[in-house]
Amino acid sequence: MNGHLKFGLSSSVLDEFHLDLNDGVLDGRYFIETVTVPASxxxxxxxxxFLASGINYILKARGTANAGDNIEFDAKYSFRTGSSxxxxxxxxxxEGYGPTLLxxxxxxxxxxxxxxxxxxxEAAVTGTGAIASFRIYDVYYPNNTGNLYVDIYAEL
Structure with a gap:
């Protein structure tokens, strides 16, 4: 396994290949974790x-949740049955609450x-050595149901 290091590589190409293929997709990234963000x-x-300092990561936000009043939303957009x-x-x-509501x-x-x-x-981010924090912005949480999910991948 260390043979790759003898040829001037900083890490084993084979090790990175195995990390990449762990999720079944050869795409230059490997899965770290899924964060479940409750809408309520x-x-x-x-x-x-922790997202290691200087390492490039991909955050993949996915799913929809509900905010009451017939509103379904995802990581950035919403649809209100009856008016949208x-x-x-x-x-x-x-709209008076601004474009970042939900x-x-x-x-x-x-x-x-x-x-x-x-x-x-998907969003590309660089680690800062800290834990990542996620929150859905709302002005009234008790009527929210469901979760959004964020898959965190490290780039190779």
Whole structure:
């Protein structure tokens, strides 16, 4: 196994290949953990693992949850049955609360990009040596149900 190191490589190519293939997909990344973010929780949900300083990670937010009042939302967009025509960044009938209402925050930001019908979004981040924190922003949590999920991958 250490033969790769003899040829000037900083790590074993074979070790990285095995890490990459652990999730069944050869894509240059390996799975670290899934963080379940409850829609009804008003405080941060933390990753179990530290994101090592200087290492590149991919955060994959996925799923939808409900906020009461016929509102379904994902990491960045929402749809309100009865008043929405399409998924939007502002919650229909609640625009006064701003475009981040019901957004999934990662360490204080919402890096999720343009709407995706599969409700899956990826964001590239660099580790800072700290635990990642996630929270869904809302003004009233008791009527929220369900969870959003964030899969954390390290890039090779």
């Amino acid at each position: 929780k008003s405080t941060d949900t933390l990753s179990a693992n 025509v399409t998924w939007t960044d502002s919650v229909s009938n609640y 957004d999934l925050f990662y360490n204080g930001s919402t890096p999720w990009g343009v709407f995706n019908f599969s409700h899956e979004y």
